Amino acid sequence: MLAASWGSGIMNPACSARLGNMDSELDAAIKTSEMCSLCRCGCCKDECPMYAEMLEESISPKGRNVLFRALSQGLVCPDSRAVRIAYSCLLCKRDEISCSAGLKNAQATEAFRQYLVDHGIPMLPGHDVLVKSLENYRNPWQESKAARKRWAKEFQDRRVVPGKTKTLFYVGCTYALDRSLQESPRALARAMELFGEDFGMLLEQETCCGSTAKRMGHKRLFEKLREENEKSLREARVKTIVTACSGCFKTLKQDYPELDKEVQILHSTEYLASRIKDHRQELAPVKMKVTYHDPCHLGRYMKIYEAPREILRSIPGLKLVEMSSSRELSRCCGGGGGVKTAYPEISLAIAKTRLKEAEATGADALITACPFCVQSLRAAAEATGSKMEVLSLEVLVWRSLSQGGGQRN
């Protein structure tokens, strides 16, 4: 009979990357990995979009936890296979809904990535470009700072006046710089004007919230970006910050420990839901059947499920139908966690699966509230020749407003 060739869990002498100094996030990740290793039930695989696509035990929260535990014990090395496993996660948190132990797997995965980055493990192709761009241009998309105001030609007078302007529209890198998405910030800004909102923007002086850096494990870079961004946000001295990007929203609210206490931070869906209440008569009918995709950062992370639906229900003529998975059980679009950059084909396949779910509802349009979700789902629609229109909620709201109150304005 053959014996196991790897012996009995003796530390590999060639691997010297035992965990060194730990911060609280790494510490928490190690505890998560310990608890998960004791259990190994694997329920996290159920409905995990990455697992479903790759069908490998390692490509699941359980797989990552078991790996991180072995790594923290020095049993395996942080080799390229480990990097692949660490970064094959959308950080969508769907698994956490199923785990009765409440393990914080997404947080543990971020810490795992941070550990790899801190140990100088080579980055995945594509991720290095994002990081360099963040370092040089303060956005992940290799665009100049000036490019941030390109979409806002009609709003040049909307520069925030510190201490005077009440509301800051924080656009975020992706909405500001992806030309195919710029209808969204425009729609929101126009709606804010229609509502008579006293709002301003930082335009080219806006800096990245750091979400991309944080999700990819570049904590030091994130801290640097957070400091800069927090400073400019504080200096604006506004009462409220509104953002349409679910990633920025989650980051500002959850990863900036103090900001939320000092200033009200609203996602555009919360903002629009509250304003539309007073402007119902200005909403013109939109005869459409739509379905709504919950962005992970807005839904599972921030638990905002009702506001976007409230908006959709308030548009006359619009019919909202739900997909087979929605709200906290919603399936990820494939655009999160750096997967789209490192593994574009897998990301696209996941987006196609989500699109299929939307198509099965018979809806004319798929509405969502995050630039990454719009990008991913649109790419899937284009790749499959789907008739499904993929729109951000802001654009849809403006369609209705511009036919109603906006037209009169």
Added chain:
Amino acid sequence: MIDRVLLEQIRAHLSNVLGERKVLWEKTDLLPYTKDTFRNPRGEDFRYWPDLVVLPETTAEVQAVVRAAAKHKIPLLPKGGGSNRTGMLVPIHGGIVIDTIRMNRVVEVSVPDLYVTVQPGITLKEVENHLAGYGLALNQEQGSFKVATVGGSISTAGFSRKHQKYGTISDRVMSLEVVLADGSVLRTGPKVLYTSTGYRLPQLFIGAEGTLGVITEATLRVEPLPEAKAVVLGFYDDFWAANEAAQRTMATSVTFVGGEAYELLDGGAWGAPPGKNGVFYVALEGTKGEVEAQVAFMRKIINETGGVLASEEDALRLFGKYTEQWCGARARPEIDNCFTTVVPMEKLKEYYDRLWNDVMAKRGVLHVPGVKLWLDVGRYRLAGGRYFIPQGEEGWTEYQKAARGQAELATSLGGSISGCHGVGLEHRDYLDLEYSEVALDVMRSIKKALDPDNIMNPGKMIPARKRNHH
């Protein structure tokens, strides 16, 4: 030690035949295959490693792997969802894990003949979702429903809480395709539920724990989705009061889908009146009129046995807890284990009294609060519970003795050691409490006939032969 040169040869061969993407060999990739959910001594999580893992997608690919292994007598471990409790998937002799998770296709659905043919790596949940599109159901629901695969469930003789009406997976298998230890493909017979021709070959592989071959396709009996469903649930003073209602129900002719009686720690959160710490429920399915009548019948039983009827909403919430609580159940700092013994109903009280007051108590093994007494109501007589494994090396020894003591108790009362988690490593060495040496010898003969070189999941389930036995 495995010959490294040979291992490299086999790896190259399999990579060539299956493709690189389907062969895992780097240590990092082998980690999830070091164990299942089996309780092992602390610090032994990564004690056993497989040499290779393969991820075949077809029967032909499984065949290629088995042939390569057979040639060099390399151990093979067929794997499903990986959620086994008893160590079936621990690679104690290294070897090649045949991970079937990519064999997850539905091959055929027959609406007129009410069966589904699937590859083994599809999960029970995925089968149900797929069948729902045809208005059909497999009706297999176990705690691990979201993870457990058809192949794993058959190999473990898994449980279903819908057994009273629909049986367990053991009752569902109509036909199997199995790659045997020499690489030949066995088709156990036509896709029919009843036949009086020949040995019942499919039965051989039910609960065989991968020791006789690799299941590569299964045809399972299905039913049309019911017109109506209901759950009737009553709160009782304690488990024993709930059990009385359960026993009374089992003595009537009402056809329930399944049911449970158990203790409830946080009853208030589930709508239980203060002081009511016992629960008894039954699930009902059928035509609308049938279910209405059954609901009325069950409500009467619950009223007559002193139960307080739960609202429909609370009943459904508690009913839904079943598969939810299984997920993450072992991710807690205190190490616990569970049992699924089968006990004659007349001995249930005696069993639990002796178990907790004597067998477990004298080893310092304490029950997990709220999971001391648990009965699956129906003909399978499953009595379960959970207990903490005492800490330290000594604690581990005491736990082992307690586990054996429990097996002695269950079998001495005419029951079985494991109602749905299989034998694996956990119960292997005292299986002779349940089976005579003659019975075990028959098992050994079957094993030898089908796997003469003992390469199929070696060291699992069947205990070593006692030396003085002739």
